[in-house]
Amino acid sequence: MLLRLQELDIGRDDLVRERDAGPTRLEAARAPLTAAQAAERVGRERLQEATRAREKLEKEIEFERSKLEERNRKLRQVKTNEEFQAGQKELGEHRKRIAGIEDSVLTLMETVEGLQHEIAAAIATANRMRGDVEAIEREVAARTATLDQKIASVDQDAIAFRQGIDPATLSHYDIVRTRRGGSAVSEVSGGVCQACRTKIPAQMYNELHAPDAQNICPSCNRIIYVRLAPRVTDEPVGSAEFR
Numbered sequence: 235m236l237l238r239l240q241e242l243d244i245g246r247d248d249l250v251r252e253r254d255a256g257p258t259r260l261e262a263a264r265a266p267l268t269a270a271q272a273a274e275r276v277g278r279e280r281l282q283e284a285t286r287a288r289e290k291l292e293k294e295i296e297f298e299r300s301k302l303e304e305r306n307r308k309l310r311q312v313k314t315n316e317e318f319q320a321g322q323k324e325l326g327e328h329r330k331r332i333a334g335i336e337d338s339v340l341t342l343m344e345t346v347e348g349l350q351h352e353i354a355a356a357i358a359t360a361n362r363m364r365g366d367v368e369a370i371e372r373e374v375a376a377r378t379a380t381l382d383q384k385i386a387s388v389d390q391d392a393i394a395f396r397q398g399i400d401p402a403t404l405s406h407y408d409i410v411r412t413r414r415g416g417s418a419v420s421e422v423s424g425g426v427c428q429a430c431r432t433k434i435p436a437q438m439y440n441e442l443h444a445p446d447a448q449n450i451c452p453s454c455n456r457i458i459y460v461r462l463a464p465r466v467t468d469e470p471v472g473s474a475e476f477r
């Protein structure tokens with residue numbers, strides 16, 4: 235009974251492991267989609283910044299042009315040649331400044347164009363991935379539901395098995411399983427605990443040959459037993475041929 239319970243519990247561990255791996259699998263499947271969505275978001279933010287910067291520069295150009303006109307008007311009223319020369323020089327500087335700002339606007343326009351491409355590419359990538367991610371989400375959800383059902387069914391079987399095992403043994407079994415995970419019951423073969431490979435004291439080994447005898451491995455603390463029936467076939471542990 236104990237061996238069958240252990241078989242159930244170890245099987246249950248596998249089911250739980252697979253079920254618990256679902257979120258990690260989902261996360262891995264979603265990661266590229268999330269990255270594409272983040273790229274789109276960042277692209278839009280940078281596009282907004284570039285657009286704002288361009289608007290600011292265009293306002294500066296407007297301002298410089300109005301200044302230029304003002305100077306032009308004043309230049310028409312100057313009396314001396316020196317004043318005219320100085321005015322011309324100022325006009326030249328304004329024109330140069332405007333040309334410089336216009337260059338910056340052009341650069342920004344190129345940036346905007348590049349960003350628009352980046353955003354479009356990110357959207358296309360996200361659209362392409364969305365279907366795959368949704369398929370994996372459905373698959374993981376279905377598998378999780380199946381695993382939950384299987385685990386519930388194993389739990390039902392385990393209740394039945396546990397009722398056939400004495401409470402002290404069960405309690406020891408649970409403690410070892412909690413501490414070590416995996417097996418809490420180990421066969422002793424040739425005087426050696428098969429779980430931890432430690433030699434069992436001779437007297438304990440002899441006592442284990444009594445029908446239904448069990449003990450605790452002095453080394454790994456697992457419940458140990460000796461298989462008394464001759465092994466004719468390679469029956470799995472806990473099969474009907476056991477004892």
Ligand SMILES: [Zn+2]
Nearest residue numbers: 427430451454
């Ligand atoms: Zn042991």
